[in-house]
Amino acid sequence: MPAAPDPSGERRQQAAERRGETFPRRGAIVRPQKNPIEWRVNVTQLGSANGRALDGTDAAALSAGETEGRRQIVAFFDFLRREVPGFDRSYIVDIPPQIGIRETRRIEGLYQLSGEDVLSCASFPDTIGVNGWPLEKHVAGDVEWDWPDIPGSRGFNHLPYRMLIPQEVDNLLVAGRCASMTHEGQSAARVSGACFVMGEAAGTAAHLALAASQNPADIVVNDLQAALEKNGVYLGKDVQ
Ligand SMILES: Cc1cc2nc3c(=O)[nH]c(=O)nc-3n(C[C@H](O)[C@H](O)[C@H](O)COP(=O)(O)OP(=O)(O)OC[C@H]3O[C@@H](n4cnc5c(N)ncnc54)[C@H](O)[C@@H]3O)c2cc1C
Incomplete structure (x- = not known):
């Protein structure tokens, strides 16, 4: 089983700095799964060109997010294989079929949870x-x-x-x-x-x-x- 990557992202940050790379999200969640050869990686963060959160009501922004998300996956995967012991021969089993947005439209209801x-x-x-x-x-x-x-x-x-x-x-x-x-x-x-x-x-x-x-x-x-x-x-x- 591969060694657990540093979840604090410090190792990634150092590796990135060495190569002049930047990762949009500081921390990475890299966890083993039930199947001992599978690891789940939660590491991307998407935003608009203006630095604001991605607008989930805008089709063009969603398309741009799909492309950028895939770019980030490839960049982080490259880092894992290169820098993290045990991942050098790893391969991607699955990526989300569609971009996920945590927060978009909401109703204004009789009560608004705060x-x-x-x-x-x-x-x-x-x-x-x-x-x-x-x-x-x-x-x-x-x-x-x-x-x-x-x-x-x-x-x-x-x-x-x-x-x-x-x-x-x-x-x-x-x-x-x-x-x-x-x-x-x-x-x-x-x-x-x-x-x-x-x-x-x-x-x-x-x-x-x-x-x-x-x-x-x-x-x-x-x-x-x-x-x-x-x-x-x-x-x-x-x-x-
Ligand atoms: C990237 C990301 C990571 C997250 N991580 C976590 C996590 O680790 N733990 C956690 O608890 N939560 C997490 N969440 C939050 C959580 O997953 C979502 O907030 C939650 O699933 C929303 O549930 P929902 O029922 O409102 O919407 P959804 O789960 O999106 O369900 C809506 C469903 O409606 C369907 N639908 C849409 N339009 C139509 C239509 N016209 N006709 C029929 N069906 C339609 C969709 O296909 C979908 O299946 C995460 C969210 C995101 C985006």
């Missing part, structure tokens, strides 16, 4: 489940983390049903990374765990709304919570 809600482990009467991920802010060249006080707090926030309900469009529920959140709130609750929670709640709420011939905004939240709990969802009401 970074402060995440850091203060906020409670909401209309909880549909919990988020336990901290603020994960992807800034130019790096990833910054902000955590709730642990163990001084319970370490998770409620996700309110209202963040799935658009302010101005009836009969629509929006779950996942485009639900109603601020930039900072979304940096936490866009991760898969919170997206699962929102998806489960949106599906259940849609069923209740249809069964009662109601708009999703008007369903009885207690009924939604009871149905979710019955199906095993943790609403996070037992810990303050």
Whole structure:
């Protein structure tokens, strides 16, 4: 099995400096997989020519990102083979079929989950489940983390049903990374765990709304919570 590359990126930085190369992201996540000959590499970071985040609503920006992402993959792979013991005869098994954008359009809902809600482990009467991920802010060249006080707090926030309900469009529920959140709130609750929670709640709420011939905004939240709990969802009401 190859030796683990330095995840701090220091070795990469030194190697890059020697050759006058630059890598857009300082840290690299290089992890072994279940199959002992496979390693997962999470290392690219994409941005616009003006230094801002890539605009996921702009087709030309997405195309440019696809090309730049592949360029970064080849450059980092070249570094791995050249500089990291055990990787000299490695080869690429797979790369993502499509560019992934963490943050693009979001709705403005009846409630907007904020970074402060995440850091203060906020409670909401209309909880549909919990988020336990901290603020994960992807800034130019790096990833910054902000955590709730642990163990001084319970370490998770409620996700309110209202963040799935658009302010101005009836009969629509929006779950996942485009639900109603601020930039900072979304940096936490866009991760898969919170997206699962929102998806489960949106599906259940849609069923209740249809069964009662109601708009999703008007369903009885207690009924939604009871149905979710019955199906095993943790609403996070037992810990303050
Ligand atoms: C690069 C990157 C790395 C990430 N790393 C992590 C991580 O390590 N851990 C983590 O927890 N989260 C991670 N995330 C965040 C997380 O993966 C996403 O925020 C989350 O998957 C979003 O879920 P979603 O259901 O909102 O959207 P998606 O998972 O994008 O699901 C939307 C689905 O809708 C489909 N779709 C779109 N349009 C249509 C249509 N018209 N008709 C039918 N289907 C359609 C799409 O094909 C897609 O399958 C990462 C995100 C990115 C971009």
